[in-house]
Amino acid sequence: MTDTSRLVTLLNERGASRVALQFPAGLKRQAGEIAGTLRAAGFFVVISGDPCYGACDLALDTLSFADVLVHFGHTPLGTHPDVIFLPWEVDIPLESLDHAIPLLRESLVGLVTTSQHAHQLPRVAEYLGDRGIEARIGEVSERTPLPGQILGCSYSAARVPGVKEILYIGTGVFHPLGVQLATGARVVALDPFTGTSAVIDASRLLRTRHALIERARRADRFGILVSTKTGQCRRELAERLAGLCDRAFLVVAREIDPGELLNLGFGAYVNTACPRLSYDDQVRFPVPVLTPQEFEILCGVRQWEDYAIDEV
Template structure:
């Protein structure tokens, strides 16, 4: 993630909320890329309000991953870096601070025109840059492009926004290709797999436009599937986090596995890591928790980690060419 100075943490708003509610104990929760700012923000807020500030030290993977324990221990919890989902599992004292980017996008969007091949362009990004999509659209349309900023399903707060587990705002059959504004590869990779379309990354932090190449990732997924073809015992991972829990899906997958004369056990846990799974002896895991786990941690588990769609390929229920990205949709 780019330097935190390029983002607006809305400290004045945080201070106002604390003062207005007369909160005495306040929790702060940050995703991994923003944790370097945690101590400084805590100090600033504490000086301005006199409140006792507690910082969540647990991993934070998204709006699905609220530190419920800290929220219950404090008068207020500020969750930085994400927009709220549609889930009703949030406790009422949680405030979402979306942390918008201050990075200018005009130059990199103009630069993308040199690489865009299609006429109808889908624009997508994360919540950090979603307020810049209209500007990007105006730049491209002034040069003759037709831009689409689509509203996603009920889990998506803003048109054009994508999550690490939901690309519904990118599914538009009429788009020729997609322009993703932001840094990193995971979100545009999900767009490419979800749509089957070409994706360009316009990175405003380094002023660079890159064409996404998913061939390496597809080879990795092919290897995981290949290693699972002879699996007899599967461990189906269910995450207990409110925004990630998919027990109904896990039960469906267990039934599917057993119909193929194999066996499966459901493992429920809060934090899913390679170390946490090390002692479970199965032939393959199936991940129903955060879809990023199987992709980001590939090769680190003691057994192959499949997505639900990849399990279907292993069992002969789906063809390889029909592989799509695992998503948590509304």
């Protein structure tokens, strides 16, 4: 949770009087209460109403109304002189690990999670150690500043030397699927709040992606999607991909919207924005949305056997 008194101290230290607030979807209902507290402390407050998908998606337009932007729920991605990042820590019940332990085959495992739970990984490792399982927590990286933290665009922390099995703690299957594709390790996923655990199998996803590549071969034109968001713009990559095919054209947008892509009428798109758009959101799009690596396969400069998950 957020210590509002600490936030007030940080704002006063910066000499801020006008404050912009940005929340991801899961925390937006906190906006009114936090804004009220800050207003009572003497600040002018403005709240971003746009969607927020991560630290790669800073509300700089909203910041133009204020002295400082407070970005909740995510760890820093680079630095910005007028942005305060406030991660949102959520404790997990350690006893939920008992649901995953029977699925683990190895006596040595890697531990990964999202930023909300990363603060608890040392306690998780201790809990597993008391039950005869040695757990190693992955290193930090430029995009993931917390040990063991992964993002939908970065699985660096999952690449733990000597580890053949990884325990992912968190909700959903998108992240553990990414861990398996990025590392080739056996992955067990645990939802600590429902107690549900499962061994992850990425083979079905790979079959789906292979079918999308084959569908995309019939496209008359390809739109290479380029996002203007602060941490998602991969212009150099997009221009290189456009050079692989004379039927490929850059399409620049801040928000990648299925309706707008439908209006453009391209037969397929290649996503260089948030990797999650290709994998998790494909069902929302009317035509195939390939990853950069999949487009390379389509263009013949990469073999299917060298398939790799898209990471920033």
